[in-house]
Amino acid sequence: MQTALTDLERRLLNDYQHGFPLSPAPYADIARELEVSESAVLEALARLQETGALSRVGAVLRPNTVGVSTLAAMAVPPERLESVAELVNGYAEVNHNYEREHRLNLWFVATAAEATRLQSVLDEIGARSGIEVLAFPLLEDYHIDLGFELRWT
């Protein structure tokens, strides 16, 4: 669960969501900017990842430039929701899977290298669960991703 974050942890989470240094020793560069040691930065990041606040330091790719992805939804009878969610989670191609408040109550995102593989994942989920899978591939992307300004109070 959520634990109190130190100032260093907050700054790491908020200030480096984009424009992460592309330099040979990026953590040392960050340490200089934040006036702490490199090992303090590395330890804080590892701790944040352990507690779950930090998913990773990495690349968010623009959808449909490298792989192919889609949002998909299913109307699952409530008593089957957990087992169907587990079935969906079983696919490595699925990276997000949420229960939402709606008749269409299971929403997931699947990504694959090729459209044919993506389609067969959706088809398989539909066939194995016996529930129609509605695919909502994106048509236009309006958001410019600069991360998310975190407010701590």
Add this chain to the structure above:
Amino acid sequence: MDLTLATPVPVVRPPLDDADRRLLSALQGGLPFSARPYARLGERAGLGEDEVLVRLARLQEIGVIRRFGVVVRHHEVGYGANAMVVWDAPDEQVTELGHCLAGFDFITLCYRRPRRLPQWRYNLYCMIHGKSREEVLAHLEWMVSHCGLSTLSHEVLFSRRRFKQRGAHYFKDEMATEKIHGRT
């Protein structure tokens, strides 16, 4: 907000070579937490540190990487409420409305997607994060009035349970391949 920066999703694949793919594949699990992380990444991808840095810069420039940095799990840092809000926007207005919605700082995603009639009439999606349901709904109210959406029908789909959340895996990584082979 500069609307010219927001481009429709391209259908043409950007030119990536095998080395780019190996590099992005090595990066799927995240940048290592070590003194020379790009050198470590390069070892996994069969590239030198310099080449890793040059290629990552180029992948950002051509828009394949749209953000490089810390990826936060909102729920774990106090943003416990998130809602996917969907609108039934007239086709001739959807792009303009999408740009209006995407300008708010509490929005993390904003997309046009196809309707699926008769089950689903909505074509404009955005994701709102907040510290509480009330905050999300207050954000929504502000968006509706700012972007002039009060006449459009919409639905608010708050999330309940999170069954899975991780970065997308565009490439089969070696571990996954091993696991599959292990079973057969």
